[in-house]
Amino acid sequence: MPTVDRDAVLDDTDLGALATEICGEPRGRGRGARWHCPNPAHPDEHPSMGIYQGFQGRWRWKCHACGEGGTAIDLLVLGAGMTVRDALLDLAGRAGLTPQPPVRLAVPSTPVPANPPSTAVHPAIGELVTAAAELLWQPLGAGARRYLHSRGFTDDLLTANRIGFDPGPRQLPRPEGLPHGGPGIVFPVLHPDDRQPAYYQLRYLSSRSTRRYDQPARTLAPNPKLAHLATSVPAQPGITVVCEGFPDALTATHNGLAAVALLGTAHASTTSAPALAERLIAERPDSAFVLCFDDDTALDPAKLPAGQNAAARLADELAHRDQLVLNIQPPTGIKDINAWWQQDPATVRSAFERLSAMLEPPAIIQPVDGPRPAPGPPQTEATNPGLPDLGQLPSC
Ligand SMILES: [Zn+2]
Structure with missing residues (x-):
């Protein structure tokens, strides 16, 4: 990965313009401007997200309703489904700070994820779902099985839905763009016709995880919305x-x-x-x-x-x-x-x-x-x- 000066990138980013690109036109102007929250889990009908200058004068955003917030990098990660690395490269490209072309940004015009432009599913998704469905039944998956049984799910049900265990990237390597935050339960979305994996959601098992659920970046697969x-x-x-x-x-x-x-x-x-x-x-x-x-x-x-x-x-x-x-x-x-x-x-x-x-x-x-x-x-x-x-x- 090329060296990118994170602070310089953030200093050179117009957070208001980026917020408008990701979240749509704001309501109000100046300090009172409010955008729709970029958090896909927060249907923010009355715009609740504002931006302000925080520590060291750096611009940050915050949703006053759900509490999400952060830098321009977090805005791209949450609102555009990018990895931190891609978000940083994208911002650097916009600011003209690196020689390489910016990563192509596909963002919805509204804060609600619309149908992504691509319907192709990256093969790594099927591979991870298949590996995880096997790991659940091996000794490594014992803790995950206990967790699922404690929620009342029977082995038949888990097998029928190809539920799996992801031990994390150290034991199960995966490309950039798939959830990599540690051990979790894999809930696959199977194609209704051939039952092949089209997507998955990961439920993190560690209480240290900052988020409970994670999913593939939209560059790897469209979010099918329904399973x-x-x-x-x-x-x-x-x-x-x-x-x-x-x-x-x-x-x-x-x-x-x-x-x-x-x-x-x-x-x-x-x-x-x-x-x-x-x-x-x-x-x-x-x-x-x-x-x-x-x-x-x-x-x-x-x-x-x-x-x-x-x-x-x-x-x-x-x-x-x-x-x-x-x-x-x-x-x-x-x-x-x-x-x-x-x-x-x-x-x-x-x-x-x-x-x-x-x-x-x-x-x-x-x-x-x-x-x-x-x-x-x-x-x-x-x-x-x-x-x-x-x-x-x-x-x-
Ligand atoms: Zn919010």
Whole structure:
């Protein structure tokens, strides 16, 4: 790697201009200018990110809602999916500090990741997923297996979804651009047709990791946004559970339901929710939808209700398209379906079992572009998230 003077690069970077490039036009001007947060996990509808001069006069950015922040390098890493090295080279190229051409920057025009320009998947992704799926079952994977079993996942379910263990780059070398922060669980996104790995999310196991989840750089693979999970037993027909992330979706599949994991609530932001709804309807035709998103405020009331806001937007979009949709939430104080299941598996199972009775899909679901439903009894109308919150029902 060529020597690049990090401080000189940061000093020569116009952070405001870079923020506009990554996050879109700011609201307000001067010191009060606010950009949409570049954090893909934070659907920041009302711009909350500002820039300011910090220590030694160096410019930094900070999102006042989710707390993310840092230098121009962090902005490229978080907002454009670059590695630190690529971000540094890119900034150096812009500032004319190095002879080599700048790394090509592909950034969305909005803070929400749009479809990346390339659909090619780097072969290293398949290789890592395959190696990790083998390592999980070897002695090296014992700790990871314990972690997964403690979350309630059976070996059948782990095998069916090719869940794996990444011991970190020292034991499993990988090219630049794949997560390299240490040991973690590999949750692969498998192509629905041939079940080949198209992407993965890494759940770090070390509490020292600064972030909990990581994923390949978008130069190596497009973020598919959705992952369809496999059930180890035949799933209840006519119902798809949409969850925020893999552990919740695995919980639903373990309870005999077809499940889809959404890879980040940003994909259900105001601008992205309509396309997401259409895609779900296209990929899960003849299915009613049950949304189980996190209650981010369950453990910390000061947090943003990002998960529940995303669920409400997606439920709205699905209902507007004549889809039957239920929005279920764990009881107060429990963050997500997987945590709920770990605490009280019997109640979660019975809640999931009652879904089919509540939804009765064959009588109500119409093809998207088929005939409109004939006027009929009230339950033929598209329903909405106002239906009973299963978490609040008595746990008979
Ligand atoms: Zn933010």
